[in-house]
Amino acid sequence: MEWSLENVREMVAGGMQSIRECEICAFAIAMCVLLLFMWYCYRVGREHGSSPLRGRYLSGPSRIGGVVGGFMSSDCRNRGKGKQGSMLEEQNGFAFCQSSDCFRCTSAGESLNQKLYHSLQDYAKRYTWSGMGRVHKGVRDQGRYLNSRPTIQRPEVFFLPDLPSAPFFSREVQRHDVELLEQSFPALMAEFESIYHQPPARSGSSLPPGWKSNNTPRGQWWTYYLVNQGTPLVLNVRRCPRAWRVLGQLRTFIANNVFGNACFSVLTPGALITEHYGPTNVRLRCHLGLRVPPSCELVVGGEPQCWSEGSCLLFDDSFLHRAFHEGGAEDGPRVVFMVDLWHPNVAAAERQALDYIFTPGRLEDKEGK
Secondary structure (H helix, E strand, C coil): CCHHHHHHHHHHHHHHHHHHHHHHHHHHHHHHHHHHHHHHHHHHHHHHHCCCCCCCCCCCCCHHHHHHHHHCCCCHHHHHCCCCCHHCCCCCCCCCCCCCCCCCCCCHHHHHHHHHHHHHHHHHHHHCCCHHHHHHHHHHHHHHHHHHCCCCCCCCEEEECCCCCEEEEEEHHHHHHHHHHHHHHHHHHHHHHHHHHCCCCCCCCCCCCCEECCCCEECCCCEEEECCEEEEEHHHHHHHHHHHHHHHCCCCCCCCCCCCCEEEECCCCEEEEEEECCCECEEEEEEEEEEECEEEEEEEECCEECCCCCCCEEECCCEEEEEECCHHHHCEEEEEEEEEEEECCCCCCHHHHHHHHHCCCCCHHHHHC
């Protein structure tokens, strides 16, 4: 090869052209990677950032009918079944339980275990068995788990094995949702005032619209549910748009699942909620104190705690627990905003499967098939 100025120029020009082509390829690859990353972020944001509550209660007449028709009241064990006509009506914002085999009102037996197992099989066929080890173990041996639990912790419906348990949990385990609720204290307090001081729903009743009186040995315990056993109460939600918006912003609120509830809870002076167990250990119950007079206490698993205004208290209600207000009439009622959050050690895949299995109405549908 002869070295000349012309040859050198050609070599330099060729090298520059190769560099330009490489730059174009590198730029194209970088753009593709960037687009893929943006698409991934979009998908993750939709899956984890959007609320499962969004759009559930204002989607037409059929949805409203579904809320009333598919509702299972939390205290249906204490009510008579009534006639079919009365069961289709809301009373003070609540409807009667319509199932003759309500999952909460019957003891866990072979019938419920079979329904759970069939629902888990349906989920696995549609999606995957991956990550279902604990759920499968819990469903398979549910009767044994429920019957062999110590008396201090005995969930009534479903027990997920190998899940860390304690009566009370630190606020850090659900820090985002706890901080969001505490920041929403003024809005929730204002909304409580607006629904609590309404005139009675009907003549002869002392309760404003939407409120329900629960059975207690003494005193009064009133609740105003926005979501009861996974089902939004349309009329109550419409009266509390700010509280509903807060629920939609929570990352770990149990929505569209019979274990999920959200309500305002009022204890009058002298009231006692007797010892009882919650339905499952997969959730943590969160109480945001709105009004907390002296001499009010929550006892979970034998450990007493006091509420604090503007602060959240997290506890596992599958432990034996009770609450009381021993103050006088001048102290006024104890008021909390209550929501059910996922236990922090329940994995995302397990949450998805449990949402499918315990979708409101699914276990009743299984019985009718």
